[in-house]
Amino acid sequence: RGMSVSLSGSYSDQRSNYIHTAVAASMRYRGLFDARPQDWLGFGLTWMDMSNHYARNQQYMNELSGATDYYAANYQPVAGQSVIAELYYRLRPVSWLELQPGLQYWHRPGGVAQTQDAWVIEWKTVVTF
Template identity: 85%
Template sequence: MACREPITWGVVWTNAPQTDLYSGKSGGAGATDPQGYAEHDSTWFMYAGLNQQITRHADDPLRGMSVSLSGSLSDQRSNYIHSAVAASMRYRGLFDARPEDWIGFGLTWIDMSSHYARNQRYMNQLSGVTAYNDPAYQPVAGHSLNGELYYRFRPVSWLELQPGLQYWHRPGGVAQTQDAWVVEWKTVVTF
């Protein structure tokens, strides 16, 4: 099947000053640099996304399975999130009696900035804190994984209701954070 839907991609570049998440102006750690954290004259962010309907019903081309894949990469010197990748599957009109309903499942991987993690470790080293339960501890972020399952139903043409369930592995990218289940509810009203 030919790709009938657009692939989006882009680069965002800014010349607005951005503060480094670890490095100081003198070359060492910014936390103890007398001149403070380094400033960058520019920073960047790249993204790409693909959304493709891969099956269609003969009687309704809007019904069927769609898949998506997206990703981003950013300058980790000044952005907390270094990279993210997401994939999802959605099926619209799974039941003949409910052609406007959707069911979907998605996964997202998030990797935090190594500059940010290095700064957090350095702050803990400076304060002599090693225990996560210590109020002075600076959580060190790494990666996180999120999964989501939802069902969107349309009881009337102007209302969509979407209950869902998410599972977070390492919320916030912190290994010591307990995994979490999240129940969600989304409402869309179209005027």
């Protein structure tokens, strides 16, 4: 029971990886209620920075095709940064079953500024044999 926190990150070669940098932080509190010691509440936040090489390549492809508008069929979206937040509750009604409803918020999905932010409702089920 109690709170645990985590922090992780990755740093990749921009020439060979679409995602250059990613940093994730999370908090989880197990046993939020005395009657439910195996349940937990979690919150996570992830920040991603896309590769500058990839973004320059997308810009170059747009120059070659003459695409200047995001809504043009031949436009290649130019990636930048993205943020994802998640809040969930994991319920363990019996020892072999875990149910996890959650809510995510995606700011700039895929790192593309022109994409609309998104809310995602999630449901995870774990069955242990």
